[in-house]
Amino acid sequence: MAKAQPASEIDWNDLGFDYMDLPYRFLAHYENGKWDEGGLTEDSTLHISEGSTALHYGQADFEGLKAYRTKDGSIQLFRPDQNAKRMHNSCERLLMPAFPEDKFVEAVKAVVKANADYVPPYGTGGTLYLRPLMIGVGGNIGVHPAQEYIFTIFAMPVGAYYKGGMTPTNYVTSDYDRAAHKGTGQSKVGGNYAASLLPGDEAHKQGYSDVIYLDPVNHQTIEEVGSANFFGITKDDEFITPKSPSILPSITKFSLLWLAENRLGLKATQGVVDIDDLDKFKEAGACGTAAVISPIGSLTHHGKKHVFYSETEVGPTIKKLYDTLTGIQFGDVEAPEGWIQKVEV
């Protein structure tokens, strides 16, 4: 795998969401019941035993967050403490030793600082995407937790989700389940994503941009959207997002719940979104670190297509939420206390 080209040669307006082997990543090891200090390394290849539990039994979890370049050229992170906390929860579910949350945030900052040239310029819409990852390693064969773990954080510049303005896309429900209520849906673990590959592929082959999962018990209420959470704006201006034990607690979703209520003056709740009751929504969207906010143009369920605001234009409330959220992330709009952490370069 070739190393990334020098930052000075990158066309920032032509970035997608692709792996890039940047100069530095953070790497820490857990052995004999404790984490070492860890540190930055230039080696992007992990050397692990064939008996690693991550390989056989999916003992692996991860996170995803971004660093943003502001107008004055500084770099900032959006709620990295929340990613640290969620990874802690994912680790508990898979019997993995969480990396200390304060050290997680410090390590994220160290990776951003070491690769600072690769944080895209303000105004391009690009960001530095960070991928914290933990895997069970060592010589194992039985189904039990590993004794040794690797925690790494690598990074790559990614492009703006929308190159030419926000455009709604079309979605379809799936007959597959992503996760069970008492399973691992609320944890960011590799197995959930392996299970989502087939339904995602089927949706793409039918021309949809992604799949919408329904609840795994009755297939009646909306759970989430591919790798993003769902939300809708009702005709009486309420922001509603599904509450379920099998969806990933999206940091973007919780941020939007707060912003909808406190900055847009909407009522904002987590509740039930019945697949047969979509008429009550005037707008709908998908939200997440990668997707930011993606307007949902239409949703097809059992062959019946429901159009929300429009298949070609973004609705006014979603546009306002998008401008507020991205304004905070890129430093143009005042952030609620504690949401932004600066990276000293």
Ligand SMILES: Cc1ncc(COP(=O)(O)O)c(C=O)c1O
């Ligand atoms: C399954 C799933 N749901 C929702 C999200 C959105 O979460 P967040 O807003 O924390 O990125 C993600 C992405 O992290 C995801 O993978």
